[in-house]
Amino acid sequence: MTISVNSNSDGMVVNIQVTEQFDYSVYQPFRDAYHSSKNQGTKFIVDLSKANYMDSSALGMILLLKEHADQLSGAVVLAKPNDSVHKILKIANFEQLVTIEC
Numbered sequence: 001m002t003i004s005v006n007s008n009s010d011g012m013v014v015n016i017q018v019t020e021q022f023d024y025s026v027y028q029p030f031r032d033a034y035h036s037s038k039n040q041g042t043k044f045i046v047d048l049s050k051a052n053y054m055d056s057s058a059l060g061m062i063l064l065l066k067e068h069a070d071q072l073s074g075a076v077v078l079a080k081p082n083d084s085v086h087k088i089l090k091i092a093n094f095e096q097l098v099t100i101e102c
Contacts, residue, residue: 002026005033013043019050022085024057034065042074049080054088066098077101 003026007014016033018026034044044065048054062076069076076098081089089100 003029003033007037011037011039012041013045015045015047017047017050020052022048022051022054022058022061024055027057027061030061031064034068037068038072040072040074042069042072043077044069044074045077045079047079048085049082051085052082054085059088059092059094062094062098075099 002018002020002022004017004019005014014034014037016030018030037044046062046065062078066076068074078089078094078098078100080102081100086100086102089095094100
């Protein structure tokens with residue numbers, strides 16, 4: 001599986017790790033990883049350190065996650081993208097929408 005999730009004890013930080021390809025094939029597992037989190041102020045960290053590919057559907061999934069986080073007054077952080085994934089995020093101006101931590 002290319003999506004794994006864990007959260008801290010109070011559920012205020014949800015870590016979602018994406019490995020290999022981040023594309024439409026992981027839509028449902030990615031959505032399931034965050035959709036049940038309902039705590040106000042939740043921080044969602046998407047660990048991209050092991051993702052080697054991202055397409056436009058992945059960008060859309062991140063936007064859906066951001067909408068969910070915004071409803072909770074939370075935040076989205078995209079962590080450790082490799083150079084090619086970071087380039088895609090930069091071209092799409094995602095640094096204006098979410099925090100990107102290299």
